[in-house]
Amino acid sequence: MIRFTAIPTETARAYQAGSPDANGQAPERHIATGAGNPCRHCLKMIAEGAEMLILAHRPFPEPQPYAEIGPIFLCADACAAGGGTETPAILASPNFIIRGYSAENRIVYGTGAVVPTNSIAAEAAARLNDPRIAYVHIRSARNNCYQLRIDRA
Template identity: 50%
Template structure:
């Protein structure tokens, strides 16, 4: 199976940038990147030093249920985004991440979440996605639990 790492969907990014509001209806914050560790969930790159970025609460899910996690994310204020890719995203610079499988109804599939060394993320995500009960896999910060990107089977 071939997998792809996905940024947040373009329509979600456009809605955030246009409305300037987050998942809680709060106004997004704008800051200037120091070039160190500001991972954009649109272009899946570290926001360059001196560039403005947005700080906001986001839920990377279509619906809401008890498993619908909300957390802080960063977005370049103005980037062209990224297409899904089989290559590990540039934003994954830490030694490890939480990798967790979700069902088609956006619920955590128990027993799938684990802290995974960065070099093993693709292999673990591929193993999870081979299961019939896993619809997608999310990669989250191992230290802060922030959403970074989604992994799906390649189309």
């Protein structure tokens, strides 16, 4: 069994309060347009017309060669943490990149692939059956943006 995991609430609250992002910059405030603005904390799409943040995020505990930094969106106001065993609303594209990481936060080579969205749960579970894999990241197949983490339930 797997669990979809959002960025930690304390991280989201820090960004929402204006703390610097992974590049040392204040999160940018924008108004959501269209339907393609996924919040990485509540794991829902940010409603059109709502205020949102755009910032650089590193979903790893410390800098190292495999600790990718990239843009994410967040609700500008406090939102409840998303996650659980059901596929979150932010996974609305036809496919995503899936990639396994070790307990040392390094890519486990051979675990990355572009997979159809309806296969993410099965693909993540298969990777998590490998004892070398501590967790899985899901990234956009089009822009490589971090979406969420998948852990063992």
